[in-house]
Amino acid sequence: MATALRGLAKSTNRYRCTHDFRLRTLITRMTANIASFGPRELANTAWSCATLSMTNETLLQAISCEALRKLHSFEPQGLANTAWAFAICSMQNLPLLTSILSLKLCAAQAFGPQNLYNTAWAFATCEILDIPLLQSIAAASISPLHDFSAQGLANTSWSYAALKFVHKPLFCVSLSAKLEILGSFSPQHLTNTAWAFARISLPIETLRKAISASARPNITEFAAQNLSITAWAYATLQEFDVPLLASIAAAAIRRLNDFAVQGLSNTAWAFSNLVV
Numbered sequence: 001m002a003t004a005l006r007g008l009a010k011s012t013n014r015y016r017c018t019h020d021f022r023l024r025t026l027i028t029r030m031t032a033n034i035a036s037f038g039p040r041e042l043a044n045t046a047w048s049c050a051t052l053s054m055t056n057e058t059l060l061q062a063i064s065c066e067a068l069r070k071l072h073s074f075e076p077q078g079l080a081n082t083a084w085a086f087a088i089c090s091m092q093n094l095p096l097l098t099s100i101l102s103l104k105l106c107a108a109q110a111f112g113p114q115n116l117y118n119t120a121w122a123f124a125t126c127e128i129l130d131i132p133l134l135q136s137i138a139a140a141s142i143s144p145l146h147d148f149s150a151q152g153l154a155n156t157s158w159s160y161a162a163l164k165f166v167h168k169p170l171f172c173v174s175l176s177a178k179l180e181i182l183g184s185f186s187p188q189h190l191t192n193t194a195w196a197f198a199r200i201s202l203p204i205e206t207l208r209k210a211i212s213a214s215a216r217p218n219i220t221e222f223a224a225q226n227l228s229i230t231a232w233a234y235a236t237l238q239e240f241d242v243p244l245l246a247s248i249a250a251a252a253i254r255r256l257n258d259f260a261v262q263g264l265s266n267t268a269w270a271f272s273n274l275v276v
Contacts, residue, residue, distance in 0.1 A: 043078035
Protein backbone atom coordinates (compact mmCIF):
# COMPACT_ATOMS: atom_id res chain seq x y z
CA MET A 1 0.00 0.00 0.00
CA ALA A 2 2.78 2.43 0.89
CA THR A 3 4.53 1.53 -2.38
CA ALA A 4 1.37 2.24 -4.36
CA LEU A 5 0.94 5.66 -2.77
CA ARG A 6 4.62 6.51 -3.28
CA GLY A 7 4.36 5.49 -6.94
CA LEU A 8 1.42 7.84 -7.36
CA ALA A 9 3.28 10.67 -5.61
CA LYS A 10 6.21 10.25 -8.02
CA SER A 11 4.06 10.04 -11.17
CA THR A 12 3.73 12.96 -13.60
CA ASN A 13 -0.09 13.03 -13.35
CA ARG A 14 -0.23 12.79 -9.56
CA TYR A 15 -2.36 15.90 -9.03
CA ARG A 16 -5.12 14.64 -11.31
CA CYS A 17 -5.49 11.52 -9.18
CA THR A 18 -5.93 13.15 -5.79
CA HIS A 19 -9.74 13.18 -6.08
CA ASP A 20 -9.99 9.65 -7.45
CA PHE A 21 -12.22 7.43 -5.29
CA ARG A 22 -9.61 4.67 -5.50
CA LEU A 23 -7.13 6.91 -3.71
CA ARG A 24 -9.65 7.53 -0.93
CA THR A 25 -10.13 3.78 -0.64
CA LEU A 26 -6.37 3.27 -0.45
CA ILE A 27 -6.05 5.91 2.27
CA THR A 28 -8.81 4.26 4.31
CA ARG A 29 -7.09 0.87 4.04
CA MET A 30 -3.70 2.34 4.97
CA THR A 31 -5.12 4.06 8.04
CA ALA A 32 -6.76 0.83 9.19
CA ASN A 33 -3.56 -1.20 8.70
CA ILE A 34 -0.98 1.37 9.84
CA ALA A 35 0.21 -0.88 12.70
CA SER A 36 1.68 -3.27 10.14
CA PHE A 37 3.83 -0.56 8.55
CA GLY A 38 7.56 -0.58 9.19
CA PRO A 39 9.69 2.60 9.64
CA ARG A 40 10.43 2.98 5.92
CA GLU A 41 6.76 2.56 4.97
CA LEU A 42 5.71 5.12 7.58
CA ALA A 43 8.28 7.66 6.35
CA ASN A 44 7.41 7.02 2.70
CA THR A 45 3.69 7.40 3.39
CA ALA A 46 4.22 10.71 5.17
CA TRP A 47 6.44 11.87 2.28
CA SER A 48 3.79 10.82 -0.26
CA CYS A 49 1.04 12.73 1.55
CA ALA A 50 3.18 15.88 1.55
CA THR A 51 4.21 15.49 -2.09
CA LEU A 52 0.55 15.06 -3.10
CA SER A 53 -0.45 18.10 -0.97
CA MET A 54 -2.87 15.74 0.70
CA THR A 55 -3.45 16.70 4.34
CA ASN A 56 -5.47 13.75 5.58
CA GLU A 57 -5.37 14.36 9.32
CA THR A 58 -6.66 10.89 10.20
CA LEU A 59 -3.89 9.17 8.26
CA LEU A 60 -1.19 11.59 9.40
CA GLN A 61 -2.23 11.19 13.03
CA ALA A 62 -2.09 7.41 12.62
CA ILE A 63 1.39 7.71 11.07
CA SER A 64 2.49 9.90 13.98
CA CYS A 65 1.28 7.47 16.64
CA GLU A 66 2.88 4.48 14.93
CA ALA A 67 6.11 6.35 14.16
CA LEU A 68 6.52 7.28 17.82
CA ARG A 69 6.49 3.59 18.70
CA LYS A 70 9.07 2.68 16.04
CA LEU A 71 11.16 5.85 15.78
CA HIS A 72 14.38 4.28 17.07
CA SER A 73 14.33 1.96 14.04
CA PHE A 74 14.14 4.83 11.53
CA GLU A 75 17.10 5.54 9.26
CA PRO A 76 18.39 9.15 9.08
CA GLN A 77 16.61 9.74 5.78
CA GLY A 78 13.36 8.44 7.24
CA LEU A 79 13.65 10.86 10.15
CA ALA A 80 14.34 13.79 7.82
CA ASN A 81 11.55 12.87 5.41
CA THR A 82 9.02 12.47 8.21
CA ALA A 83 9.85 15.85 9.76
CA TRP A 84 9.78 17.46 6.30
CA ALA A 85 6.42 15.88 5.46
CA PHE A 86 4.70 17.03 8.65
CA ALA A 87 6.03 20.56 8.09
CA ILE A 88 4.77 20.59 4.49
CA CYS A 89 1.36 19.39 5.68
CA SER A 90 1.31 22.08 8.41
CA MET A 91 0.95 19.39 11.05
CA GLN A 92 2.94 20.66 14.04
CA ASN A 93 2.88 17.37 15.89
CA LEU A 94 5.07 18.32 18.85
CA PRO A 95 5.41 14.84 20.44
CA LEU A 96 6.60 13.38 17.13
CA LEU A 97 8.86 16.31 16.23
CA THR A 98 10.36 16.40 19.72
CA SER A 99 11.16 12.68 19.52
CA ILE A 100 12.67 13.11 16.05
CA LEU A 101 14.66 16.02 17.45
CA SER A 102 16.31 13.93 20.15
CA LEU A 103 17.32 11.25 17.64
CA LYS A 104 18.60 13.75 15.09
CA LEU A 105 20.97 15.24 17.61
CA CYS A 106 22.73 11.89 17.69
CA ALA A 107 22.38 11.10 13.98
CA ALA A 108 23.15 14.46 12.31
CA GLN A 109 26.68 13.41 11.32
CA ALA A 110 25.18 10.49 9.39
CA PHE A 111 22.83 12.72 7.40
CA GLY A 112 23.42 13.49 3.74
CA PRO A 113 23.12 17.09 2.43
CA GLN A 114 19.42 16.82 1.53
CA ASN A 115 18.54 15.33 4.91
CA LEU A 116 20.41 18.14 6.68
CA TYR A 117 18.74 21.04 4.91
CA ASN A 118 15.31 19.39 4.88
CA THR A 119 15.57 18.90 8.64
CA ALA A 120 16.54 22.51 9.25
CA TRP A 121 13.75 23.68 6.95
CA ALA A 122 11.13 21.48 8.67
CA PHE A 123 11.89 22.78 12.16
CA ALA A 124 12.09 26.38 10.95
CA THR A 125 8.75 26.03 9.17
CA CYS A 126 7.22 24.68 12.38
CA GLU A 127 8.88 27.57 14.27
CA ILE A 128 10.71 25.21 16.61
CA LEU A 129 13.92 26.82 17.82
CA ASP A 130 16.20 24.20 19.28
CA ILE A 131 19.74 25.51 19.55
CA PRO A 132 21.48 22.12 20.11
CA LEU A 133 19.79 20.74 16.96
CA LEU A 134 20.74 23.79 14.89
CA GLN A 135 24.32 23.61 16.14
CA SER A 136 24.43 19.92 15.34
CA ILE A 137 23.06 20.43 11.82
CA ALA A 138 25.46 23.33 11.23
CA ALA A 139 28.47 21.30 12.37
CA ALA A 140 27.46 18.42 10.09
CA SER A 141 26.74 20.77 7.14
CA ILE A 142 29.92 22.85 7.02
CA SER A 143 32.20 20.21 5.52
CA PRO A 144 29.85 19.05 2.70
CA LEU A 145 28.29 22.50 2.12
CA HIS A 146 29.99 22.94 -1.25
CA ASP A 147 28.12 19.79 -2.36
CA PHE A 148 24.72 21.28 -1.48
CA SER A 149 22.35 22.07 -4.34
CA ALA A 150 21.13 25.62 -4.96
CA GLN A 151 17.93 24.71 -3.14
CA GLY A 152 19.90 23.26 -0.24
CA LEU A 153 22.04 26.37 0.19
CA ALA A 154 19.06 28.73 -0.06
CA ASN A 155 16.91 26.64 2.28
CA THR A 156 19.68 26.34 4.88
CA SER A 157 20.18 30.11 5.01
CA TRP A 158 16.43 30.69 5.08
CA SER A 159 15.92 28.19 7.93
CA TYR A 160 18.57 29.65 10.23
CA ALA A 161 17.46 33.20 9.46
CA ALA A 162 13.79 32.36 10.02
CA LEU A 163 14.69 31.17 13.51
CA LYS A 164 17.06 34.14 13.97
CA PHE A 165 19.90 31.81 14.85
CA VAL A 166 23.21 33.18 13.53
CA HIS A 167 25.84 30.49 13.17
CA LYS A 168 28.72 32.53 11.71
CA PRO A 169 30.92 29.63 10.52
CA LEU A 170 27.93 28.14 8.66
CA PHE A 171 27.01 31.47 7.07
CA CYS A 172 30.62 32.14 6.03
CA VAL A 173 31.03 28.78 4.30
CA SER A 174 27.51 29.10 2.89
CA LEU A 175 28.43 32.46 1.38
CA SER A 176 31.48 30.98 -0.33
CA ALA A 177 29.43 28.06 -1.70
CA LYS A 178 26.65 30.38 -2.92
CA LEU A 179 29.04 32.63 -4.80
CA GLU A 180 30.33 29.59 -6.71
CA ILE A 181 26.91 28.56 -8.07
CA LEU A 182 24.73 31.66 -7.72
CA GLY A 183 24.19 31.73 -11.47
CA SER A 184 22.16 28.53 -11.17
CA PHE A 185 19.85 29.92 -8.49
CA SER A 186 16.17 30.23 -9.37
CA PRO A 187 14.27 33.45 -8.54
CA GLN A 188 12.98 31.75 -5.38
CA HIS A 189 16.48 30.73 -4.29
CA LEU A 190 17.80 34.27 -4.90
CA THR A 191 14.88 35.74 -2.98
CA ASN A 192 15.33 33.36 -0.04
CA THR A 193 19.04 34.15 0.13
CA ALA A 194 18.53 37.92 0.04
CA TRP A 195 15.79 37.65 2.67
CA ALA A 196 17.92 35.47 4.94
CA PHE A 197 20.89 37.83 5.04
CA ALA A 198 18.58 40.82 5.60
CA ARG A 199 16.69 39.01 8.34
CA ILE A 200 19.87 38.54 10.37
CA SER A 201 21.33 41.92 9.33
CA LEU A 202 24.40 40.66 7.46
CA PRO A 203 25.16 43.19 4.71
CA ILE A 204 27.76 41.50 2.52
CA GLU A 205 28.70 43.52 -0.56
CA THR A 206 30.00 40.60 -2.63
CA LEU A 207 26.77 38.66 -2.12
CA ARG A 208 24.63 41.74 -2.76
CA LYS A 209 26.38 42.38 -6.07
CA ALA A 210 26.19 38.72 -7.08
CA ILE A 211 22.45 38.47 -6.32
CA SER A 212 21.84 41.68 -8.25
CA ALA A 213 23.82 40.44 -11.26
CA SER A 214 21.95 37.12 -11.28
CA ALA A 215 18.50 38.60 -10.67
CA ARG A 216 18.43 41.45 -13.20
CA PRO A 217 18.55 39.37 -16.41
CA ASN A 218 15.77 37.12 -15.09
CA ILE A 219 13.66 39.69 -13.28
CA THR A 220 10.62 39.02 -15.48
CA GLU A 221 10.57 35.47 -14.06
CA PHE A 222 10.22 36.76 -10.49
CA ALA A 223 6.77 36.33 -8.96
CA ALA A 224 5.20 39.38 -7.32
CA GLN A 225 6.15 38.02 -3.89
CA ASN A 226 9.78 37.54 -4.98
CA LEU A 227 9.93 41.13 -6.19
CA SER A 228 8.54 42.58 -2.96
CA ILE A 229 10.75 40.43 -0.71
CA THR A 230 13.91 41.22 -2.68
CA ALA A 231 13.14 44.94 -2.53
CA TRP A 232 12.45 44.62 1.20
CA ALA A 233 15.75 42.80 1.77
CA TYR A 234 17.86 45.43 0.00
CA ALA A 235 16.04 48.26 1.78
CA THR A 236 16.46 46.55 5.15
CA LEU A 237 20.20 46.32 4.57
CA GLN A 238 20.25 49.88 3.19
CA GLU A 239 21.73 48.55 -0.05
CA PHE A 240 21.06 51.21 -2.70
CA ASP A 241 21.49 49.05 -5.81
CA VAL A 242 20.01 51.29 -8.51
CA PRO A 243 20.14 48.80 -11.44
CA LEU A 244 18.40 46.08 -9.43
CA LEU A 245 15.83 48.41 -7.91
CA ALA A 246 15.04 49.86 -11.33
CA SER A 247 14.52 46.33 -12.67
CA ILE A 248 12.29 45.44 -9.74
CA ALA A 249 10.24 48.63 -10.24
CA ALA A 250 9.72 47.97 -13.95
CA ALA A 251 8.73 44.34 -13.33
CA ALA A 252 6.44 45.28 -10.44
CA ILE A 253 4.56 47.86 -12.52
CA ARG A 254 3.84 45.24 -15.18
CA ARG A 255 2.35 42.79 -12.68
CA LEU A 256 0.92 45.10 -10.04
CA ASN A 257 -2.39 43.21 -10.00
CA ASP A 258 -0.56 40.07 -8.84
CA PHE A 259 0.65 41.65 -5.60
CA ALA A 260 -0.96 40.81 -2.27
CA VAL A 261 -1.65 43.70 0.09
CA GLN A 262 1.41 42.80 2.19
CA GLY A 263 3.56 42.68 -0.92
CA LEU A 264 2.41 46.13 -2.03
CA SER A 265 3.07 47.47 1.46
CA ASN A 266 6.57 45.93 1.63
CA THR A 267 7.48 47.22 -1.83
CA ALA A 268 6.25 50.74 -1.09
CA TRP A 269 8.16 50.72 2.20
CA ALA A 270 11.34 49.51 0.51
CA PHE A 271 11.38 52.18 -2.17
CA SER A 272 10.40 54.97 0.21
CA ASN A 273 13.04 53.83 2.72
CA LEU A 274 15.71 54.07 0.03
CA VAL A 275 14.23 57.30 -1.33
CA VAL A 276 14.18 55.92 -4.87
